[in-house]
Amino acid sequence: MGRLLRPLTPLLLLLGLVAACALPVRSPVSEPDHPPAASAEGGEQLWRIKILRGGETQFAGLLGTRMEDDGLYYVLLDGSGVTLLEARLSAGGEYQPIRELKIFRDHRLPGFLAQSLRRIFLLQPAAAPCDRNLxxxxxxxxxxxxxxKKFAKLGPLPLWRVEYTGQPATLAVNWTGIAFTNPWLRVTLLLTRE
Known part of the structure; x- marks a missing residue:
């Protein structure tokens, strides 16, 4: 029996991955009783941002965020304060650029940043503490x-992880340190504030 399943194992794994990716889209974001902008500081934060790939710094600068009723507004600045990217991110994950430098038009950074910030600030499981879909x-x-901690797994395989540190809070904007990790891309996004 084991000899028979051995050649089918890669096919079954591939079928499982395809089935998980082809699931009907449903929003994993739960509808809070209050808008996400409701926090002690109005939802506006200035973060130091660092993006590491394989342990090496790929980008360092500043990130301004503001929680809004329908998502997240953010501005990415370089170390000297020059605006590189300004955008809105809807609760459903729709990226709406407001202003971006030409060098970012065909770059992967805006998409990666939008996806990471959505996972950090906007996504919540529909059922606490875990939501499962196959x-x-x-x-x-x-x-x-x-x-x-917040994380997503496909079976036993980790897809991404967010770790919040600092003062306990229910909203991500109240934390003093956030680390988003995508082990498949070997990328870590660090947000810190004082």
Whole structure:
């Protein structure tokens, strides 16, 4: 029996991945009782941003974020304060550029940043603490003094992870440090503030 399944294992794994990717789209974002902008500081934050790939810094600068009723507004600045990218991100993940430098028009950074910020600030499981859709599992731990974690897995394989540190909070904008990791791309996005 084991000899028979051995040649089928890659095919079954591929079929599982295709089935998970072909699932009907449903928003994993739960509808909060209050708008996401409701926080002690109005939802506006200035972060130091660092993007690492394979442990090497690829970008360092500043990121301004503002939570809005329908998503997230953000501005990416270089180290000297020059605006590189200004955009809105809807709760459903729609990226709407407002202003971006020409060098970013065919670059992967705007898409990566939008996807990462959506996972950091906007996504919440529809059912606490975990939401499952066949092989795809999306979880968010309760906030504690040690921090909070949010992650997605396809079966046993990690897809991405967000770790929040600093003062306990229910909204991502109240944390002092956030690390988003995509192990498949070997990319880490770090957000820190004082």
């Amino acid at each position: 092989l795809l599992r999306f979880c968010q731990q309760e906030a504690s003094a040690q921090g909070m």
